[in-house]
Amino acid sequence: MQLIIDLGNSQIKYFVFNDDKVKLFVAIRFDQWENSLNKIRMDFPLIKNCIISDVNRIITKDLENALSDLSVIFCSSKLRLPFKTLYKPRSQLGSDRIALLSACALEYPNQNILVIDLGSCITYDILDMKGIHHGGAISPGYHMRYKAMHVFSGQLPSLAPKNDFTLLGTATKTSMHVGVSHGIKAEIIGLICQYEEKFDFLTTILTGGDAKRLPKPLKNSIFAHSNFLAKGLNYLLTSNID
Numbered sequence: 001m002q003l004i005i006d007l008g009n010s011q012i013k014y015f016v017f018n019d020d021k022v023k024l025f026v027a028i029r030f031d032q033w034e035n036s037l038n039k040i041r042m043d044f045p046l047i048k049n050c051i052i053s054d055v056n057r058i059i060t061k062d063l064e065n066a067l068s069d070l071s072v073i074f075c076s077s078k079l080r081l082p083f084k085t086l087y088k089p090r091s092q093l094g095s096d097r098i099a100l101l102s103a104c105a106l107e108y109p110n111q112n113i114l115v116i117d118l119g120s121c122i123t124y125d126i127l128d129m130k131g132i133h134h135g136g137a138i139s140p141g142y143h144m145r146y147k148a149m150h151v152f153s154g155q156l157p158s159l160a161p162k163n164d165f166t167l168l169g170t171a172t173k174t175s176m177h178v179g180v181s182h183g184i185k186a187e188i189i190g191l192i193c194q195y196e197e198k199f200d201f202l203t204t205i206l207t208g209g210d211a212k213r214l215p216k217p218l219k220n221s222i223f224a225h226s227n228f229l230a231k232g233l234n235y236l237l238t239s240n241i242d
Contacts, residue, residue: 001016001017001018001023001044001046001047001048002016002017002018002047002048002049002050002051002234002237002238003015003016003017003040003044003047003049003050003051003067003070004016004017004050004051004230004233004234004237005050005051005052005053005054005063006053006096006099006229006230006233007052007053007054007055007056007058007059007060007063008055008056008096008119008120009055009056009119009120010120011027011028011029011030012027012028012029012030012032012033012036013025013026013027013230014026014027014028014036014037014040015227015230015233015234016040016044016047017230017234020231020234022227022230023044024040024043024044025226025227025230026040030056030058030059033059033063034062034066037063037066037067047070048070048071049070049071049072049073049237049241050067050070050071050072050073050237051072051073051074051075051233051234051236051237051240052072052073052074052075053074053075053095053096053098053099053229053233054074054075054095055094055095055096071241073236073237073240073241074095075095075098075099075233075236076091076095076098077090077091077093077098078091079098079236079239079240080239080240081098081101081102081236082102082105082106082131082235082239083101083102083105083127083131083132083133084131084132084133085101085132085133085135086132086133086134086135087133087135093133094123096117096119096123096229097117097123097125098232098236099229099230099232099233099236100115100117100125100205100207100228100229100232101115101125101127101133101232102232102233102235102236103115103224103228103229103231103232103235104127104205104232105127105131106231106232106235107228107231108203108205109131110129111129111201111203112126112127112128112129112199112200112201112202112203113126113127113128113202113203113204113205114126114136114192114195114199114202114203114204114205115127115204115205115207115224116188116204116205116206116207116208116211117207117208117229118141118142118184118206118207118208118209118210118211118213118214119141119208119209119210120141120143120144121138121139121140121141121144122138122139122140122141122184122187122188122208123136123137123138124136124137124138124191124195126195126199128199137191139187141184141210142161142180142184142210142213143161145180145183145184146158146159146160146161146176146180149176155172156172156176157172157173157176159173159176159177161177161180161210161213162177162181163177163181163213164177164178164181165178165181165182165185165215166178167182181213184213184214185214185215188214188218189218192204192220192221196220202220203220203222204218204220204221204222205221205222205224205228206218206221206222206223206224207223207224207228207229211223211224
């Protein structure tokens with residue numbers, strides 16, 4: 001059995017895999033990480049290996065100490081990857097993007113893929129049919145856009161994301177909701193169209209916690225299952241444990 005740990009900016013996700021099947025999934029706040037991990041270890045004593053995708057770095061050392069009896073690797077560009085990347089420097093390619101690209105290579109081989117991850121930031125990555133990662137883009141996500149409007153203005157309120165795909169806001173709050181919802185939708189559609197001009201028969205994969213905020217259906221797109229990133233991490237763990 002293998003333990004997959006995805007440390008994001010707002011929560012931690014634990015997965016237990018047996019071969020390629022998910023036996024457990026838990027999403028928790030950072031202040032619950034230790035109790036949750038101890039329970040998982042008790043419930044699944046056959047766990048031998050672990051991979052960590054860490055974009056937060058808040059509890060990295062504590063986590064390493066807690067897992068000192070396991071074979072642990074960190075998701076990074078130093079691993080053997082199922083794709084080649086043109087990203088420079090290679091070391092700056094984030095672990096979450098590496099995991100998603102690995103999942104794309106595993107699930108959609110020999111295809112041109114655009115994977116879009118909607119989290120704290122929105123990341124775009126192109127993987128071509130030859131397994132070459134061409135890079136992509138990074139832009140602010142939903143929460144970041146709302147926070148920026150509030151922090152960098154004197155009057156705009158602090159709001160939580162709310163889907164609003166009407167065209168005209170009739171008050172400050174609704175105008176902000178429309179601006180964020182339509183802004184992100186237009187950005188995604190615009191970039192998809194531009195990438196489609198460069199890469200034939202492009203398949204778009206949408207994933208991340210905020211993907212559900214997008215209108216469905218979005219042209220030529222596939223909403224990935226919730227375990228998509230974790231499957232990429234599990235694949236990397238299996239491929240890199242000696």
